[in-house]
Amino acid sequence: MSSLGNVRAIIAVDLDYFYAQCEEVRDPSIKEKPVVICVFSGRTEDSGAVSTSNYLARKLGVRSGMPIVLAKRILKTTPGPVFLPMDMEYYESVSERIMELIRSKGDKFEQSSIDEAYLDVTTKDGADFQIAKEIGTEIKAEILSIEKLTCTVGVGQNKLMAKMAVDSKKPDEFTVILQGSEKAFLAPLPVGKLFRIGPKTEEKLRSIGIVTVGELAVADRTEISNLFGKNLGPDLIDWANGIDESPVLEKAVEQMSRIVTLKNDVQHFDFREALEQMSKSLSEKLRSSRLACRSIGIIAITTDLKVKSRSKSIAAPTQSSDEILQVSSGLFTSFFEEQHLSDSDKSKLRRVGIRLSELIPYAESKTRTLESYFK
DNA sequence: AATACCGGCGAGT
């Protein structure tokens, strides 16, 4: 064991504008045009949101989460914009192959999203960033030659720094943050650029006079803890100092959910068909992942886009679509009763969904009946 | 007093 046994070399890989780039690979003729990947909600012709877009579209002002209608308005004057519906099955199949490729380059691997992964390439001799660079270069080259996709790679001494390296320069880039240069790299950044600090946290920090990561790094621990809690507070300060001990580790799936936008906002439970669909889909996903759930919940998004949820634990773990449907229907029924009781809460529901949690490995019985097979 | 459960919130892709 090296005396620097706690020093690591971590690689982060981020596939560039992933869904849109997948579409460019499928149809290279769209490469020179703005490409916008859309989630059409089905309410009206173009209702829905932009999932992602290629860099040409971004340069013209298209952003993730933007209403499709707005993206169309922005691109109205530019020639040949391409609006495509999201095709998750296709992106997932591409992602699976690439993740296998990355996984094969090291023994500690963690996929953090459909298009991002970490690799711990620390050896018994310690954290050699030269080796990390070589492995990163190989990964970039192989993804390009095999899948025709570019990616951005970052190297750092922990996951946070590798991720910050990736985020510092995209697309098709390779950034290394050397050991010892973490604080200098982070300090001048606005706090909002630090991974896991979003608009709300940024605003809270600004309210106590903290604007840069460097200021957060030396902030008063007690004051930060009082504001963000005794766990999150210290974490924030650690992150601002480039400290992140979290291991590169494949995590078990903890939850799965389905959600849909309703054709019209509703005040009553009249979307049983949608629930049936989602129950079936979730049941299938449970079975294919050899999991069962011990908690079933509902998600309700109101007209004013507030998220509400209800959930309940069930006696025995289940994979049954019928049981998921029964429980979620029950939760929605009581949810509407609550809403109608609570005097003038006239809020309607815009989107509804089901969430399964407390997932546990579940070996499906081989002696199951023919009937249960189809549930 | 510790742990479990629940609902809200925040962040990210």
Added chain:
DNA sequence: TCATACTCGCCGGTATT
């Protein structure tokens, strides 16, 4: 006006033991 579909993680309140 125009606001997707997911996943993960933390927080505080309350119930349970």
